[in-house]
Amino acid sequence: MALPRIIDFPDKDLKVADFAKALSHPARIAILKVLAEKQECICGDLVADLPLAQSTVSQHLKALKELGIIRGIIDGPRSRYCIDWKVFDRYQREFGAWSEKMVKLRQDNCC
Amino acid sequence: MALPRIIDFPDKDLKVADFAKALSHPARIAILKVLAEKQECICGDLVADLPLAQSTVSQHLKALKELGIIRGIIDGPRSRYCIDWKVFDRYQREFGAWSEKMVKLRQDNCC
DNA sequence: GCCGTTAATCGTATGATTACGATATAGGAT
DNA sequence: ATCCTATATCGTAATCATACGATTAACGGC
Numbered sequence: 001m002a003l004p005r006i007i008d009f010p011d012k013d014l015k016v017a018d019f020a021k022a023l024s025h026p027a028r029i030a031i032l033k034v035l036a037e038k039q040e041c042i043c044g045d046l047v048a049d050l051p052l053a054q055s056t057v058s059q060h061l062k063a064l065k066e067l068g069i070i071r072g073i074i075d076g077p078r079s080r081y082c083i084d085w086k087v088f089d090r091y092q093r094e095f096g097a098w099s100e101k102m103v104k105l106r107q108d109n110c111c
Numbered sequence: 112m113a114l115p116r117i118i119d120f121p122d123k124d125l126k127v128a129d130f131a132k133a134l135s136h137p138a139r140i141a142i143l144k145v146l147a148e149k150q151e152c153i154c155g156d157l158v159a160d161l162p163l164a165q166s167t168v169s170q171h172l173k174a175l176k177e178l179g180i181i182r183g184i185i186d187g188p189r190s191r192y193c194i195d196w197k198v199f200d201r202y203q204r205e206f207g208a209w210s211e212k213m214v215k216l217r218q219d220n221c222c
Numbered sequence: 223g224c225c226g227t228t229a230a231t232c233g234t235a236t237g238a239t240t241a242c243g244a245t246a247t248a249g250g251a252t
Numbered sequence: 253a254t255c256c257t258a259t260a261t262c263g264t265a266a267t268c269a270t271a272c273g274a275t276t277a278a279c280g281g282c
Contacts, residue, residue, distance in 0.1 A: 017139075027270095043230095062230085072222075167242070
């Protein structure tokens with residue numbers, strides 16, 4: 001009955017979870033790395049780099065695009081992708097804040 | 112045909128993805144926060160704190176335990192949980208390294 | 223116009239995830 | 253031994269995720 005009870009969680013936690021979800025598959029990690037380092041970020045290059053079918057890569061790109069951390073523009077018959085650093089940084093900061101909070105709350109007492 | 116092609120990805124990326132997956136649900140984010148801040152980390156307290164059934168919470172705890180970032184010990188009729196900071200830190204550092212690499216590779220050229 | 227290339231989307235199959243209630247188990251108390 | 257409490261596990265159902273091939277759509281070149 002996988003009705004997500006997502007509504008009952010604080011907004012910040014949802015953001016962290018969304019970001020984490022985007023990074024929860026090695027293909028998407030790889031995609032982001034390529035996008036970060038390459039000047040040309042054409043879909044076909046990503047497909048060539050990854051051990052996955054074109055349609056699967058496209059699906060992963062869609063997921064990242066839906067979160068907003070990448071953008072895609074149509075360039076003739078191909079698609080050029082890039083990281084939206086503004087959005088990426090926002091999520092990264094949110095994640096960093098959560099991470100820091102964890103360290104601050106840290107207690108080595110039980111177990 | 113959801114055969115994961117996981118083998119074809121670098122080990123570091125797999126680690127980052129595993130950590131991200133653990134954090135990809137707000138319930139697990141919440142659990143970790145509670146465990147970090149509470150001195151008492153009894154399962155029942157977590158159930159009381161979360162808008163989820165006892166069995167569901169137990170399931171989330173199991174997922175975190177399988178990754179190794181939390182540990183559980185049996186304490187009489189109840190279970191006491193805590194974060195294994197050694198493991199948690201290791202994953203966090205791995206994530207941080209990935210994060211830094213992203214920033215270093217960053218190029219604002221296309222799109 | 224017609225063809226080739228590129229990439230998104232569709233259809234589909236399979237496995238994983240998430241959720242719940244019910245049951246089992248184990249420990250403490252009486 | 254019996255009962256109560258706490259929690260893990262089982263059974264189950266629904267949804268999501270991941271993968272692929274096939275198809276569609278959009279553009280450029282001829």
